Amino acid sequence: MSENDGGKAGMIFNIQHFSIHDGPGIRTTVFMKGCPLDCIWCHNPESKSFRPQLSFTKSKCVGCGACLKACPHGCHNIEPDGGGFRHVIDRTGCSLCGSCCAACSYSALEITGRLCDPESVIEDVLRDRIFYETSGGGVTFSGGEPTAQPEFLKEMLVLAKQSGLHTAVETCGYVRTDILLDLAGYVDLFLFDYKETDPGLHKKYTGRDNALIIENLSALNEAGAEIILRCPLIPGLNTDDANMKGISDTAERLSSVKEIQLEPYHPLGISKAGAIGIAPAYENAEFMDKTLAEECRDKISKLTVKPVRIM
Ligand code: SF4
Ligand code: SF4
The missing domain is CATH 3.20.20.70 (Aldolase class I)
Known part of the structure; x- marks a missing residue:
């Protein structure tokens, strides 16, 4: 709106x-x-x-990958980073559908604004x-x-x-x-x-x-x-x-x-x-x-x- x-x-x-x-x-x-x-x-x-905007709280993410499977536009990616991982989000493709937020059991993703x-x-x-x-x-x-x-x-x-x-x-x-x-x-x-x-x-x-x-x-x-x-x-x-x-x-x-x-x-x-x-x-x-x-x-x-x- x-x-x-x-x-x-x-x-x-x-x-x-x-x-x-x-x-x-x-x-x-x-x-x-x-x-x-x-x-x-x-x-x-x-x-x-x-x-509305997609909000991602890095400290809550455990790298489980559920959001990768849930996103219809392939916006999420998990990359190796030293001994850990890096969660990369391509926001340009995001339609704010909320599927990744629903799939995340760790409340790392949410849509801000309703x-x-x-x-x-x-x-x-x-x-x-x-x-x-x-x-x-x-x-x-x-x-x-x-x-x-x-x-x-x-x-x-x-x-x-x-x-x-x-x-x-x-x-x-x-x-x-x-x-x-x-x-x-x-x-x-x-x-x-x-x-x-x-x-x-x-x-x-x-x-x-x-x-x-x-x-x-x-x-x-x-x-x-x-x-x-x-x-x-x-x-x-x-x-x-x-x-x-x-x-x-x-x-x-x-x-x-x-x-x-x-x-x-x-x-x-x-x-x-x-x-x-x-x-x-x-x-x-x-x-x-x-x-x-x-x-x-x-x-x-x-x-x-x-x-x-x-x-
Ligand atoms: S579903 Fe949540 S915890 Fe799992 S990788 Fe995605 S943001 Fe991180
Ligand atoms: S809100 Fe929808 S389109 Fe945007 S990253 Fe999450 S699953 Fe993908």
């Missing part, structure tokens, strides 16, 4: 129950597939494409209603970029509100303003990504400049939306003083911004990228140093009265 097919079904790649970092209380986070940005450090690279209707997603979310009620939680739509599937997202938001749930949307902000404002009527909290202040660097790191994103932040502010700024901290890329000032200035300028949340870089996206057969552009295998994250927090805190938290 395309990102805006006009239908109300949509593509998700995970529903995560008992999330505690995606808004207040205990939440269920629905991860939607597809994003208009292409961040070089993306920690969910399987979320970038709007289409088409769902809004009702079935919210039915799943409502299983944990008791936990939302006792913790002040709810449902969060993340991704990928949820607003890139606006019809699907809106329908899920409407159903969630009809069921009395608190709703949050994590967004990169790169969406038509009229679409965002229409969705905002059903959103209690925006977790709004702020990645880089300098437009040229923003384009270099994400593939797009940040003009529309900043415009959308202002539009949500004027509409009275509740916003938490979510700022990924990527060592050597956006941890400089100019960006720290940009974050604090933005929070100060917009009364709707209630808090700044800093997300220190972690390298978990590297293995996820390998599983879907792509090489990450930012290949830093180290978790971000805690002291550097604290320095960033302190620099921002000196320039704004808004609370700043490291996640």
